[in-house]
Each structure stands twice: as structure tokens, then as C-alpha cells.
Amino acid sequence: MDYALKNSETLETQTLEVNLGPQHPSTHGVFQMNVILEGETIVRLKPVMGYLHRNHEKLAENMSYLGSMPFTDRLDYICSMTNNFAYATAVEKMANMEVPERAQYIRIIMAELTRLVNHTLLIGFLLNDLGAFFTPVLYAFREREKILDLFEAVAGSRMMCNYFRFGGLKVDVTGDFIPHVRQIINNYPKFLDEFEELLSENEILMARCQNVGIISKDLAINAGLSGPMLRATGVPYDVRKIDHYSIYDRFKFRVPIGEKGDVYDRYYIRILEMRESIKILDQAIKEIPEGEFISKTGAVAAKTPRNFKLPKGDAYSRIEAPKGELGFYLVSDGTTKPYRYHVRAPSFINLTVLEDMCLGYKVADAIINLGSIDIVLGEVDR
Amino acid sequence: MFFGFGVLKGMTVTFKNFVLSYFSKERLTTVQYPEERLPEKERFRNFPFLIYDNKPEDLRCVSCDICAKECPPKCITIVRDSDEAGKPLKRPKVFDIDFSICMNCGICEEVCPFDAIFMDHEFELAEYGRFEDLNYHKDDLLKSNEYFAKIRPHDAAEVDARLAEKAKKEAAAKTVAPPAVPPQPPQPQQN
Numbered sequence: 167m168d169y170a171l172k173n174s175e176t177l178e179t180q181t182l183e184v185n186l187g188p189q190h191p192s193t194h195g196v197f198q199m200n201v202i203l204e205g206e207t208i209v210r211l212k213p214v215m216g217y218l219h220r221n222h223e224k225l226a227e228n229m230s231y232l233g234s235m236p237f238t239d240r241l242d243y244i245c246s247m248t249n250n251f252a253y254a255t256a257v258e259k260m261a262n263m264e265v266p267e268r269a270q271y272i273r274i275i276m277a278e279l280t281r282l283v284n285h286t287l288l289i290g291f292l293l294n295d296l297g298a299f300f301t302p303v304l305y306a307f308r309e310r311e312k313i314l315d316l317f318e319a320v321a322g323s324r325m326m327c328n329y330f331r332f333g334g335l336k337v338d339v340t341g342d343f344i345p346h347v348r349q350i351i352n353n354y355p356k357f358l359d360e361f362e363e364l365l366s367e368n369e370i371l372m373a374r375c376q377n378v379g380i381i382s383k384d385l386a387i388n389a390g391l392s393g394p395m396l397r398a399t400g401v402p403y404d405v406r407k408i409d410h411y412s413i414y415d416r417f418k419f420r421v422p423i424g425e426k427g428d429v430y431d432r433y434y435i436r437i438l439e440m441r442e443s444i445k446i447l448d449q450a451i452k453e454i455p456e457g458e459f460i461s462k463t464g465a466v467a468a469k470t471p472r473n474f475k476l477p478k479g480d481a482y483s484r485i486e487a488p489k490g491e492l493g494f495y496l497v498s499d500g501t502t503k504p505y506r507y508h509v510r511a512p513s514f515i516n517l518t519v520l521e522d523m524c525l526g527y528k529v530a531d532a533i534i535n536l537g538s539i540d541i542v543l544g545e546v547d548r
Numbered sequence: 549m550f551f552g553f554g555v556l557k558g559m560t561v562t563f564k565n566f567v568l569s570y571f572s573k574e575r576l577t578t579v580q581y582p583e584e585r586l587p588e589k590e591r592f593r594n595f596p597f598l599i600y601d602n603k604p605e606d607l608r609c610v611s612c613d614i615c616a617k618e619c620p621p622k623c624i625t626i627v628r629d630s631d632e633a634g635k636p637l638k639r640p641k642v643f644d645i646d647f648s649i650c651m652n653c654g655i656c657e658e659v660c661p662f663d664a665i666f667m668d669h670e671f672e673l674a675e676y677g678r679f680e681d682l683n684y685h686k687d688d689l690l691k692s693n694e695y696f697a698k699i700r701p702h703d704a705a706e707v708d709a710r711l712a713e714k715a716k717k718e719a720a721a722k723t724v725a726p727p728a729v730p731p732q733p734p735q736p737q738q739n
Contacts, residue, residue: 233620236653301562308577315589322591322667328653336658340591364561367554469659471618 181209184529188217192295192533195543199520199532206528211521215514218547226507231257231332232471234507239326241509242545244287247280247317248487250330255411256483256494257332260476263464268457269334270413274450275347276329277485278443279317282354283310284488285394285436286361288540292433293365295537296374302365309357316346332474333464347451354444362437375430379523379535382427386519393490395516395539398435399427405486412485416453417446432538475502482510489513489540509548513541590700593654593667595647598689599696607690608664611640615656615665623649624656643686647673663707669699 196217290306422438424431484493490512675681
């Protein structure tokens with residue numbers, strides 16, 4: 167507001183209200199930013215959500231537990247594997263289901279591959295927001311396609327995988343799965359080196375991203391941020407390290423943290439996280455055992471979802487999705503349908519700090535701030 | 549390093565990609581779709597189809613309605629067939645799948661106890677109408693077991709082996725204890 171005062175002493179000015187979106191390519195979907203400008207500086211920003219609301223939570227209350235699994239793919243449609251993972255762990259926690267060793271390893275591999283897909287794509291689109299039209303994003307698409315090919319060969323679909331089942335997986339991996347993952351592990355660091363050579367030291371990118379959209383540690387913690395957004399401010403918080411869910415305690419990897427919490431930190435932390443993901447993949451693919459891909463009770467539940475009941479009670483289960491802490495809260499009344507089904511969507515909660523990030527910056531900075539939060543509107547609006 | 553070195557370094561990357569795209573398949577990954585096609589993955593799933601064994605009358609579907617109940621977006625409609633006396637028969641009279649609602653999740657093929665419905669590889673299904681054109685009826689959905697074996701050889705072999713074993717068991721059970729009801733003559737096929 168001090169901008170307004172400064173100008174009013176010399177010349178009478180008015181604020182200008184601009185609607186960015188919902189039909190705007192930089193808003194990553196149907197998201198509207200109601201921005202009040204003083205000149206070109208943002209003095210207020212109001213996010214308007216809900217254009218992509220599809221009743222996900224209420225729909226789930228009216229179908230079998232497995233019936234919601236394909237709908238979770240459509241929350242964050244870039245990382246369907248981790249959405250499946252989070253939902254499956256929530257149901258398994260309630261039903262006290264065991265997951266066979268081999269299924270655990272395949273789950274971890276799929277989750278880390280999803281992290282590669284998400285972060286690669288995010289960096290590509292962030293550069294799109296910066297005005298580097300489509301060169302970085304097409305390099306990102308080229309690499310992502312190799313992983314999506316793997317998803318298609320294993321799960322049957324590139325993006326809407328629907329691959330996880332309670333107590334295991336839908337089907338075992340194909341014979342050429344391990345060589346294919348090895349190939350990705352071998353080639354991905356080369357691509358990341360090339361990507362970094364293209365971007366990390368680019369003066370334009372540094373000038374646009376450094377010291378823009380700074381979030382303080384306190385704000386990040388108080389706003390409940392999670393994932394790379396929180397870690398970029400310097401808080402070492404990773405659900406993989408804290409909860410040790412699934413079998414993450416068996417792998418050696420480090421959690422990169424940022425210093426300032428600006429857009430550049432959020433960009434760079436994703437590159438570092440991808441390098442750590444490759445380390446996890448490398449360890450997992452070496453240790454993957456033979457065996458069952460789904461437990462016996464899980465196989466029955468997958469074959470007859472209409473008879474699958476959970477005991478009375480509630481459970482909250484969370485995982486470290488590429489965008490942050492993805493949690494599913496389930497309340498069961500003992501029938502075949504959940505009584506309440508709630509999704510703690512990371513991109514929705516990370517989006518709440520958008521106004522704090524943007525105040526005092528220019529309109530063009532608001533666009534890259536939004537891009538660096540990494541939102542998918544399918545998950546924000548649900 | 550001097551100012552602008554990072555930009556120049558980035559330019560060399562794009563230049564390298566540009567030049568190598570003439571020589572390397574790794575760098576030029578575009579597939580000219582209608583003329584060129586990628587090989588199909590066996591597990592690729594799109595829309596469901598109904599399977600028959602030898603001739604279209606021998607549908608495996610017994611109209612049990614399980615897939616229609618389990619389908620998350622409820623895109624399957626089944627009406628059971630009956631003979632002239634009104635006795636219900638083990639085959640569907642109406643079997644509609646609305647492809648404009650179907651979300652390709654593949655749960656129908658997983659829950660089917662009779663291996664009668666499977667996911668297809670066919671994806672070029674554009675139509676002009678919005679509603680009725682994409683509502684596929686029983687006759688549109690029927691495909692032979694040979695077609696299934698062609699698009700998904702591993703799954704088909706597994707299913708065929710399972711069905712053969714089931715048939716063997718049933719035959720063995722019949723020789724031990726003859727069924728109380730004599731086998732009915734084949735019903736005249738409707739539609």
C-alpha cells in the first residue's frame with residue numbers, strides 16, 4: 167500500500183483490477199488470479215478456485231473403495247502413481263493389510279519415477295512462464311515420454327495408470343521392466359546435466375528468479391506448506407524421512423534444502439531432488455526381490471471390490487508426493503463405502519501463500535511465482 | 549566468467565540438439581502419427597469389448613451384471629435375455645457401453661468372473677454425434693477370441709489356459725455325477 171501513498175502525494179492515481187485467467191495459459195489450468203495493481207506493482211491478489219471442481223470426495227462416498235482408485239489418478243493428473251500410492255496406503259492402514267516385498271519395491275520405483283516426471287515437467291513449464299517458449303519444455307517432454315512409455319507398458323496407460331491395489335499391485339511388471347528402468351537411471355543424469363547447462367547459469371533466468379517470491383521459514387511453516395516449497399525455505403522436512411512409510415528407511419538418500427526460499431531455490435531444489443530420486447531408483451532396482459505382487463487378501467479385494475469392507479474407525483495416511491504431503495483421510499462405518507473421504511492436496515495448501523509471495527512484485531513475477539508453486543488444478547479444485 | 553556466458557552456454561546446448569537431430573533418433577523423437585505409428589504395448593487399454601468364442605452367438609457374457617455394478621462411472625447397461633415363457637437366460641439381451649462416459653480404468657475386465665469383457669486397443673473412434681453415436685451396443689462390442697489373441701497374446705494364452713482347465717473340471721464333474729437337469733437344446737438367437 168505504501169506505493170499508493172507515495173504516488174498520491176504527487177499525482178492522483180487509481181488502482182487497476184486485472185483478472186488473470188481462468189482462460190490464460192500461464193495459470194496452468196482454469197485458475198483465476200484477481201490482481202489489484204498500482205502501476206505495475208501488485209498490491210492485492212485474490213486467488214479464485216473451483217472451476218475444475220468435480221466432486222471427487224463426494225463421489226468416493228458413493229462407490230466401493232476400489233472404485234475411487236481410478237478417480238485418484240485424475241486428482242494430480244501428472245503424478246497418478248503417487249496418488250494411487252497415497253490412497254492405497256490409507257486403506258491398507260485401516261485394513262491392517264500386509265504388502266509383499268516385491269510390491270513395495272515396485273511401488274517405490276514407480277513413485278520415484280513419478281517424481282522425475284513431475285519435476286522435469288515443472289521446470290519446463292516454469293521456463294515457459296518466464297518466456298522461454300517451448301525449448302525447455304520440449305526437452306522435458308522428450309525425457310518424460312520415456313518414463314511414460316514404461317508406465318504404459320506396465321500399467322496400461324500413460325497417465326491414468328490405476329496401477330495400485332490394496333495390498334499390492336494390479337499386475338506384475340513386464341519382463342523388460344528392469345532393463346528399461348536401468349536405461350532411465352543411466353540416461354537421466356546426462357539429461358539433467360544438459361538441462362542444467364541450458365538453464366542453471368543462464369543470466370536471464372537468474373535475474374528473473376533470484377530474490378523473487380521469497381517465503382520466510384515462519385510463513386512456510388505457519389501456512390502448512392510441504393514438499394519442495396517448504397524445503398526451499400530451508401526447513402528439512404520430508405515425509406519419506408520422517409514417517410519412513412513403505413520401505414523408504416532402506417534407501418540412502420539426502421533431502422536437499424534451499425537457503426532463501428525464492429523462485430530460484432524452488433527451481434534448483436527440484437533438480438537436486440531428481441538426482442536423489444535417481445539414487446533411490448538405483449538402489450531399489452538392485453535389491454528388487456522375486457515374489458508375489460499382491461497379498462492374498464488384496465487379490466480377493468481386487469477381484470470383488472463390492473464385498474470389500476473396512477473396520478469401523480478412521481485413518482489418515484500421508485506420503486511425500488512430488489508436490490508435497492499428499493494425505494488421504496478415511497472414515498469408515500463398517501460398510502463397503504467410505505463414510506467420509508478427504509484428500510489433503512499439497513498443491514491446494516501450497517497455493518494459499520500466493521498472495522504473500524506476490525505483494526510488491528510485478529505482474530510478470532506473479533506468473534513465475536505461481537509457476538514455481540507447482541499446482542495442478544485437478545488437485546486444487548478436486 | 550563474463551556476463552552472458554550462461555546464455556551462450558545454453559545456446560550451445562540448443563545448437564547441439566538442433567544439429568544432432570539430423571543424425572540421432574535420440575534427439576528427434578517426433579513420430580509423424582497417421583503415417584507412422586509407435587508399436588502398441590500389449591497392456592495398453594482403451595475401451596472394453598465383449599468376447600465370443602467361435603461364432604458371435606457364443607458370447608461368454610452370462611449377464612451377471614457384476615461389471616455394471618463395479619464400473620466407477622456407471623457406463624455399462626445390461627438387460628438379461630429371457631425365453632418366450634419369461635424364464636431368464638444366461639445371456640444379455642441388451643449390453644450397452646457408453647464410451648462417452650467410460651474412463652478406461654479396466655476394472656470391468658478385472659472383476660469379470662467369466663473372462664467375457666476385455667480392454668481393447670482400438671482408439672480411433674471419433675464420431676459426429678455427441679450422445680447416441682458413442683453409445684456402443686452389443687453387436688458393436690462383439691469381437692472374437694482370435695482378435696483378443698492377436699492384440700494381447702500373453703493375456704489371451706493365460707485366459708485360454710484357465711478356461712480350458714475350468715472346462716476340464718466341469719467335464720470331470722459331469723462324468724462323476726450326471727446333472728439333474730438334462731442339457732437344454734441351443735436356444736434360437738435373438739437380435
